[in-house]
Amino acid sequence: MRTENLLIELGTEELPPKALKSLGEAFATQFEAALTSADLAFTSVNWFAAPRRLAVYVSQLAEGQSDKTVEKRGPAVSAAFDADGNPTKAAQGWARGNGINVEDAERLVTDKGEWLLHKAHVPGQPVAALLEGMLNQAVSKLPIPKPMRWGNNTTQFIRPVHTLAVIYGSEVVNITSLGLTSGRTLQGHRFHGEARFELDHADNYAKALEAQYVIADFQARKDKVREQLESAAATLSLTPDFDEALLEEIASLVEWPVVMQASFDKGFLDVPKEALIYTMKDDQKYVPLLDADGNLSNQFLFVSNIESRDPIQVVSGNEKVIRPRLADAEFFFNSDKKHSLESRLESLDSVLFQKQLGTLKEKSSRIASLSAFIATHIDADATLAQRAGLLAKTDLMTNMVMEFPDVQGVMGKYYALNGGEDTLVAAALYEQYLPRFAGDALPSNSVSAAVALADKLDTLVGIFGIGQLPKGDKDPFALRRAAIGVLRIITELSLPLDLSELVEKAGEVYGDKLTNSEYKTQVVDFVLGRFVALLQDQNVAIDVIQAVSARRPTRPADYLARVNAVAKFKTLDEAEALAAANKRVANILAKQKVDESVADVDSRLLQEEAEIALHSALMEAKEKVAGAIEAQDYPVILSTLATLRNTIDSFFDNVMVMAEDEAIKLNRLALLSLLRQLFLTTADISLLAKS
Template sequence: MSKNLLFEIGVEEIPARFMAKSIADLEKGAAAMLREARLSYDKIRGLGTPRRLTLLIDGLAERQEDLKEEVKGPSKKAAFDGDGNPTKALEGFLRSKGLTVDDITIREQGNGEYVFATKEEKGEEAMAVLPDLLVALVDHLKFPKPMRWGDYDMRFVRPIRWLVALLGQEIIPLRIVNVTSGNVSRSHRFYGSGDVVIESPETYVEQLRENYVMVDPAERREVIWKQIQDLAAAHNAVVEEDEELLEEVVFLLEYPTALMGSFEEKYLRIPKEAVITPMREHQRYFPVLDHDGNLLPHFVTVRNGLPRNIEIVTAGNEKVLRARLADAEFFYDEDLKIALADNVERLKDIVFHVTMGTVYEKVERIVKISGYLADCCNACRKEVERGAYLAKADLVSNMVYEFPELQGIMGEYYAVAQGEPAVVGQSIRESYLPRFAGDDLPESINGMLVSIADKIDSVVGFFAMDMEPTGSQDPYALRRQAMGIVQIILQGNLPINMGELIDFVYELIASSYQTEKNQTATRERVYNFFGQRLENVLSDSGLKYDTVNAVMSDAIDDFCLIRTKGEALEEFRKNSNFAPLMAGFTRVNNLAKKAESAAYDIALLKEDAETALVAAYDRFQKSADAALAANDFETAFNAIAAMREPIDGFLTDIMVMCDDEKLRNSRLGLLRAIADSMLKIADFREIVVEK
């Protein structure tokens, strides 16, 4: 037999950003505890609003499963003394399991005899174990910022105000701090009947809905999005889906009603990001666009309640936004009065890091690094350096001070408005990309180079100061910045030598600051750090892990070249000769380890299979060397393929480890030379051939 369970934790308003994880943790915690308690169930659902966390369990067994398990105790020698009496080891084992000597058996296992016993435990009624389980579940929930209230020692996300705990229609008796469980929930704070007597878990969702609480987040999301889309359609407009904002709004309210408000068109003259940011970040409003993607003087917001007095509510929201936009307009106009280049001097007052000077000093380094990169990539050095010089200038602007998320974005607007070339403005904005995993990458070559310069300065600088990431700690986001550099280089197919770049940046930093690590140590650590990021990117692109290992075993200075080689090897692996060729290479490489050197005497190699292999190796060497010099990896791999038959013939017909020492050494030397040449192309020792 089974029943449904309802457990609702009524609280003061929980911050929206905590809700999704709290509900997920509630589900996971309940599943783990029920499994440990031997209580089966059909389905677990976590629900919630800002004022409640709810657990619904369908088909919960009314009784625990009986426990019957075999337990192993000490060895027979340790369990009994010389007279056959139980030792303290056996007595302790029996006591811990609630058993007696009559319950045990002796059985052989492995190299000895051991004590075994079957432990049986009759399952209890679910109602008897659920109170402690549910209290423990609440105790085990973790939150980023828990709090205490009253004189209680308990810490929870917010003070608990009521508890509903039902198994079927029966109340599960429990108490958490000063709150006793019952069957009374609460309606919407401003609508409904106040107290809501829950008849059963099956009626819970509908009873709350009747009292203006949509307890299911999925239902609220669907209702909110439909209302938003309906409002947009009614105005022949578009509201783009914003998953992050939508989820936050879902967990800000219990009963949604969307409404559309307006603001003065004059605010559309300022950059749209300066309008959208206060709208979205401060007010949780959805911007409204026309079908061409242009911002309209409207917004959509969602109130927590019924559509009563909607005009008054709309006017109130418009008034609040109007004040925000007036501030943004003022900031924009004031910022334009000061040349962006004049702001650069003010960066001397902002500390980048105590070990690496001010933001102004960082800008000086970024300019030099950008110029170096421009020369490497045949870009316009003057334009790249100008973008780098202005990249941080908007940090001291009024707009960015108020809305830090607009850094770089406002810099582009100010630069273009003040007569800078569009490509310079674009590089200012793109210098911050990518800001997070999955973010856009810079599109312009100038933006790519300034972004790389900014990030490599931080990565090399913090490594040189012995402040590299450790474990889960990465306070300066160096992993993200290094990953961004790898992605930018690969997307732009940029001919950047990473080892030389690291040295250049280190020397810039070391010329002005006392570093904790010398250049060699820093270079090696940063080099390996980028190698890990490159490996991840190549694997994520679809290359097999052993292909990646094979092409990254040597120097990885040129990321694009490594990728090209990996793609060529991946294609080469489709060749029907690949598996037998790798089998032959493995034998060649194993024998080559016995060679003293890669030297061999052609005059001693007279057998047909020997002369055939020597001739094939000569052809291979010439073809492969020319191909590698031209970075033509496809041709290099095809040259290897031509070695299959000569290698197989040699290994079949020739006794390599013959008695004649000179002949043996020549044969081994030839194999060593072949193995070394193949390994110059890729480390085939890393390849795992599927059987």
């Protein structure tokens, strides 16, 4: 069957830059799904996305569906004919629906009976007859939260669509979509290219557009922006400050990227660089430049969508645009410095944290108390932690943060230093928000760690305490992120903190504001649940996690230590047999309703050599691991218990646990309970799966 490459392009007005990449990816995904559903053969589906176009390119698309035979089973033969052998109404209706007579039907014989069968030949449809439905299906499933109408049309899309090109090889496929009839017309660059031009062949799409000053391939355009930024910065011996999100947004704003260099007055560098960088990146999509020490330069880069014949004018225009924004930042900074952070505490009383939980001033007071409590448990300065907690939210009331919300915390640090606060207090005002996302840095000192934990725990306990638990993907207070932050700080900084104690203290600080009596258990379980997800993301085996979770350790650092020990234990040759033995023991004790915490063994009732040996080995192991249990040295505990394998196997091979003598039976159950308790000091080994 003939194959050709297919090009479909929607020529639009400027698409939302932050949505462009996701639209392009979704267009390809949905169209590929439509092709697969239609049983059309193809090699691959690629996507193009630029500010004024979305396109899919299908390689080696078959010109039509293959013919196929469809088997349509009818009624059972016993129900298809009456006693005289005449077709029943059921058989006649089925045959009529398939366009045949009953006597033309074949028979399908299986071990469950015999049925009427019709094998229908279904000819494949040409791709031209299918494309319209597939395109409309793909377009209808694009992630467009707010579609719009234009002109007198009733059709809707994220932006007005002006051209629709559908080209199979060199042929135009005539379809209608989004109020347009397909053709081969494309839009060139708005300023450098032709307003409209015709594409001769699907294979020439990217090349033809490049001749019109449009780089249609999103990744290629993004790479070109990156290369130009890095090259321009290198000539100045500086480093461009951008992340992937900014790079993608810039690439979504231009079709023909041209990187240019501009500058601003050096006097603005007296303003904290974070505020300047924020306004350059977020407001203007400019790229700041840093020196080798991380200091901000007054030179910056921007990406134009044109190759100007008079670039000086373009540079001058962008310098004029950035100046008032930097001047605003300078004014806010200078005016904010006239007031101490402490003087802003009262103004926090005018801002609600949450209706039932009070104002930001009340939250600050709670954070202060909880920070001091945590500090005493991690060898931090409780006085400094309390001070930092009290001032934690005061920078939210400054002009700078009100204008540039993303610099909260950062400006708190600068204003604290300006007001003569301790450097650890100043650092904590910034680091209270760490970690903000996966892989983000952690607080750099114990005072900051105390405040960061207090802030997150206050939110968790408060929101759970009024019964507003996160449901599905709804998490308006970012409780999942807060829980992961708590876990990362405690585990990665090896802090000796217990979640139950922290939640208890946070609840006490709230006083009588909390109405959900179950919040303590719920918060701890919620955070531990995030731990499970966090460990799975780190490729820890689920059975290892389940074995530890069964013991519900509430000290995150201890939880992680158990996980690491059990993961190592699972690699031992003895692990599988010991896991099986533990499972067998657990089942026996459960069936006999034995309290696993009771393990008083009467050595006088031990009769068999194997049970005497097991008791002796258990007592010896118990003595060996006593110190390790106290020190929570789980590798030593598990390696010691691993030596019991042969003794345990011998016990089950040679001893009848359910002895006729009730006293002996109960004594043997107590022996098994002792065995179970020793293993449970680390995890429920019975939950480990076979390797």
